[in-house]
Amino acid sequence: MARATSRPRARYSAxxxxxxxxxxxxxxxxxMALIAVFLVFPALWVIYLGLTNYRLTGAAAxxxxxxxxxxxxxxxxxxxxxxxxxxxxxxxLGSAVIGQVVLGFTIAWLLRDRxxxxxxxxxxxxxxxxxxxxxxxxFLWIALLDRDGGTLNALLGIPGFPWLLDHPMLSIxxxxxxxxxxxxxxxxxxxxxxVPPSHLESARLAGASGWQQLRDVVFPHIRGHILTNLLLIxxxxxxDFTPFLLTAGGPxxxxxxxxxxxxxxxxxxxxxxxxxxVSTIILLINLVVAVFYLRLLRRRS
Amino acid sequence: MTRHIVGRxxxxxxxxxxxxxFTVPLLWLAAAPFTSDPTYEVSLPDFTFTNxxxxxxxxxxxxxxxxxxxxxxxxxxxxxxxxALAAYALSRxxxxxxxxxxxxxxxxxxxxxxxxAMVPLFQLAVELNLIDSxxxxxxxxxxxxxxxxxxxxxDFMDSTPKSYEESARVFGASPLQIVGHVVVPLVRPGLxxxxxxxxxxxxxxxxxxYLLLSDIEKQPGAVIMFTLYTEGGQANLPLLSxxxxxxxxxxxxMYLFVSKKYGFRFHGGIKR
Numbered sequence: 230m231a232r233a234t235s236r237p238r239a240r241y242s243a244x245x246x247x248x249x250x251x252x253x254x255x256x257x258x259x260x261m262a263l264i265a266v267f268l269v270f271p272a273l274w275v276i277y278l279g280l281t282n283y284r285l286t287g288a289a290a291x292x293x294x295x296x297x298x299x300x301x302x303x304x305x306x307x308x309x310x311x312x313x314x315x316x317x318x319x320x321x322l323g324s325a326v327i328g329q330v331v332l333g334f335t336i337a338w339l340l341r342d343r344x345x346x347x348x349x350x351x352x353x354x355x356x357x358x359x360x361x362x363x364x365x366x367x368f369l370w371i372a373l374l375d376r377d378g379g380t381l382n383a384l385l386g387i388p389g390f391p392w393l394l395d396h397p398m399l400s401i402x403x404x405x406x407x408x409x410x411x412x413x414x415x416x417x418x419x420x421x422x423x424v425p426p427s428h429l430e431s432a433r434l435a436g437a438s439g440w441q442q443l444r445d446v447v448f449p450h451i452r453g454h455i456l457t458n459l460l461l462i463x464x465x466x467x468x469d470f471t472p473f474l475l476t477a478g479g480p481x482x483x484x485x486x487x488x489x490x491x492x493x494x495x496x497x498x499x500x501x502x503x504x505x506x507v508s509t510i511i512l513l514i515n516l517v518v519a520v521f522y523l524r525l526l527r528r529r530s
Numbered sequence: 531m532t533r534h535i536v537g538r539x540x541x542x543x544x545x546x547x548x549x550x551x552f553t554v555p556l557l558w559l560a561a562a563p564f565t566s567d568p569t570y571e572v573s574l575p576d577f578t579f580t581n582x583x584x585x586x587x588x589x590x591x592x593x594x595x596x597x598x599x600x601x602x603x604x605x606x607x608x609x610x611x612x613x614a615l616a617a618y619a620l621s622r623x624x625x626x627x628x629x630x631x632x633x634x635x636x637x638x639x640x641x642x643x644x645x646x647a648m649v650p651l652f653q654l655a656v657e658l659n660l661i662d663s664x665x666x667x668x669x670x671x672x673x674x675x676x677x678x679x680x681x682x683x684x685d686f687m688d689s690t691p692k693s694y695e696e697s698a699r700v701f702g703a704s705p706l707q708i709v710g711h712v713v714v715p716l717v718r719p720g721l722x723x724x725x726x727x728x729x730x731x732x733x734x735x736x737x738x739x740y741l742l743l744s745d746i747e748k749q750p751g752a753v754i755m756f757t758l759y760t761e762g763g764q765a766n767l768p769l770l771s772x773x774x775x776x777x778x779x780x781x782x783x784m785y786l787f788v789s790k791k792y793g794f795r796f797h798g799g800i801k802r
Binding site: 245247248249250252253254256263266267268269270271272274283332335336339347351354355356357358360361362363364365366367368369372373380381384439469470471473474477487488492495496501504505508511512515519520522 | 677709
């Protein structure tokens with residue numbers, strides 16, 4: 230929830246409205262209560278559940294037994310877990326790092342000094358892809374990627390290309406790139422505004438090509454933005470459940486990224502304890518990335 | 531000179547390719563509902579409204595739109611109310627440990643996702659008898675959105691002047707009167723933004739309702755949509771595309787409203 234811009238910190242006046250500490254506490258309490266019960270407690274409880282044999286049905290449904298690190302040992306020995314971990318790496322690298330960053334930056338760069346309808350239309354379309362409900366755009370892409378009558382195959386002239394059947398991973402990477410580029414595009418659009426035009430101008434006069442201008446002037450200026458943006462969208466992509474709507478992890482677990490793996494193992498397969506253990510691993514990775522992200526952000530402001 | 535022309539051709543080619551990538555899917559979504567027999571190909575609509583007729587007659591379509599509205603508005607009201615109270619107190623009163631609390635909120639909102647919390651939330655819902663309870667789902671969604679909402683609103687309140695509150699206080703207004711009559715009008719744009727952000731979030735949320743609502747009568751549009759296109763047999767394209775378009779309209783309208791009124795300022799935590 231970081232701000233893209235930094236502002237000098239406000240000076241806190243001592244209680245302008247005369248609220249007083251007890252009333253202030255009462256103002257904060259209801260929000261904190263909901264956060265504690267429905268956000269903090271689940272995050273701690275998942276760690277405990279990951280250490281039990283909790284199941285959806287049978288004896289372990291009512292009375293989960295504590296089994297220590299069994300689930301984690303099982304995960305490390307389990308081909309399904311590593312398959313999902315590897316697919317997640319592909320998904321994050323492909324759709325966040327390569328897809329969204331490159332596409333988002335490219336669009337922002339192409340439109341950097343334009344005003345007017347072209348810019349508004351392009352940005353509007355990209356943002357539209359981002360704000361439409363996940364269930365709607367998933368259905369939309371299933372229709373587009375259909376091998377026999379799919380729009381994409383018709384347009385690309387490759388009738389019968391089995392996108393979702395033989396290339397489910399590529400399909401969800403393209404889908405998520407399409408869906409998520411808006412955020413990076415807006416961020417780089419704002420960041421490019423901070424690049425001093427005079428620097429670019431003098432580079433141009435010195436005969437630098439477009440690529441050299443990017444490398445020597447633009448990238449050094451927005452390096453911080455690129456890094457924080459990368460971390461944030463990687464975190465989002467890593468936790469994104471939307472691929473489930475497109476492929477449900479299939480066919481044959483070939484697109485079962487970790488987020489989907491947790492659901493399929495825990496709520497379809499009934500192994501809630503094992504799913505909680507995988508969630509614990511996800512939570513720890515989230516924590517590391519988020520702490521790193523916040524430190525970078527703080528250093529930048 | 532030639533380099534310049536080549537550059538321009540390259541520019542427009544690249545823009546055209548990028549535009550196509552983003553436009554073609556959206557065009558399909560816009561055209562299919564008005565086409566009597568949509569295939570997967572983009573074709574010119576013949577502007578029929580029979581598909582909308584089918585939606586009206588579908589047993590769950592309209593009900594699910596109502597459910598989405600109930601969940602989204604219920605969550606948004608709760609988020610705006612509770613976040614405003616908390617953000618105001620955090621912005622105006624020196625509470626010990628406040629900075630640590632804010633940092634913790636920021637961290638929590640980014641690391642505790644549906645993916646990380648689905649198993650314990652499912653168990654919590656079972657234990658508290660919240661399965662198939664729309665109110666329970668609203669509370670869970672509210673808990674998830676509150677940290678980011680508090681953060682954004684506190685930021686907003688920090689930048690509003692405090693002198694009005696101080697002068698109201700001089701004239702003998704009680705703290706609650708000050709909040710109601712002085713602060714709320716000042717931060718109304720912030721409250722509206724958070725409300726819209728919460729509605730958009732819940733409207734698009736699939737995992738939580740899918741996890742916690744098994745009764746088809748109570749499920750929101752996102753879940754019904756998924757059920758319609760995954761449950762065996764031939765997907766009913768006209769019905770699905772029409773429903774998808776209907777389900778997208780409110781989000782698009784809200785986006786247009788916000789960007790017209792306030793200019794689209796985005797925050798990092800806009801999605802969960």
